[in-house]
Amino acid sequence: MAFEEDLTVFTSDFGEPATVAGVTHNVIMNKPDAMLYGESQVGHDFVMCYITTDFLDLVNNVAVTVSGVSYKINGAPRRLADGKFSEADLKKA
Amino acid sequence: MTKAELILQLLSDICETACPDANVFRSRSASFDDKELPAVNIMPSTDDALNYGHGFNRHSFAIQYDLHVGPQDIPDAAADPFIEKIHQAWMNSDAVKLLIDDLQYRGRVWEFADADGGSTKVRVTYEITNLQPANQL
Numbered sequence: 001m002a003f004e005e006d007l008t009v010f011t012s013d014f015g016e017p018a019t020v021a022g023v024t025h026n027v028i029m030n031k032p033d034a035m036l037y038g039e040s041q042v043g044h045d046f047v048m049c050y051i052t053t054d055f056l057d058l059v060n061n062v063a064v065t066v067s068g069v070s071y072k073i074n075g076a077p078r079r080l081a082d083g084k085f086s087e088a089d090l091k092k093a
Numbered sequence: 094m095t096k097a098e099l100i101l102q103l104l105s106d107i108c109e110t111a112c113p114d115a116n117v118f119r120s121r122s123a124s125f126d127d128k129e130l131p132a133v134n135i136m137p138s139t140d141d142a143l144n145y146g147h148g149f150n151r152h153s154f155a156i157q158y159d160l161h162v163g164p165q166d167i168p169d170a171a172a173d174p175f176i177e178k179i180h181q182a183w184m185n186s187d188a189v190k191l192l193i194d195d196l197q198y199r200g201r202v203w204e205f206a207d208a209d210g211g212s213t214k215v216r217v218t219y220e221i222t223n224l225q226p227a228n229q230l
Contacts, residue, residue: 034206034208035124036206036208036212036214037161037204037206037214039124040124040125040159040161040214041124041125041126041127041161041206041212041214042124042125042126042127043127043163043206043207043208043209043212044127044208044209045208045209046209074207074209074210075207089207090209091164091209091210092164092209092210
């Protein structure tokens with residue numbers, strides 16, 4: 001018998017509300033810093049991890065609001081592992 | 094104070110005046126945060142001296158600056174006006190012409206990175222030529 005998964009348990013505790021085109025789902029926001037140009041500059045990354053089927057049509061430059069902050073998708077989103085989760089880089093709008 | 098230090102101080106002062114909306118640094122080794130951008134970091138590179146005879150050396154003093162710009166949609170386009178302003182200010186400065194024999198642009202290298210949008214670091218190099226007494230640096 002197939003194992004039934006409820007993927008929303010992964011975004012319920014630490015997730016933040018993200019809205020794209022009026023549709024809102026919980027996502028995990030990561031904000032790691034990165035060292036650029038051989039450590040001469042600190043870059044601030046924004047990475048949204050989401051259930052793939054929640055936002056199927058994300059492409060570069062699509063507007064997304066996470067916890068009230070406006071961003072745009074920065075580059076192509078990518079699926080993780082078995083494809084049930086995806087990541088998208090964001091930049092502040 | 095060596096001639097090299099006088100030159101770097103002068104070029105740095107001119108850069109600050111020419112680019113009031115940029116933060117200008119001298120030989121900064123600590124990393125920049127994007128809140129500090131745009132930033133210009135002026136550094137010496139090399140100083141080569143050739144014997145010119147009669148107690149003089151001909152110095153070829155290479156300097157460079159790193160211009161950090163970002164986040165921007167087209168970061169090299171955002172960097173361009175700063176590079177132009179610095180170049181014009183340095184090349185047209187009477188104080189520079191009094192201090193050195195020749196200042197030549199020697200090229201630039203762009204590096205790009207993606208963090209919260211586009212960012213670039215442009216390294217711009219100049220060469221200064223000076224005839225100096227051998228007992229002076």
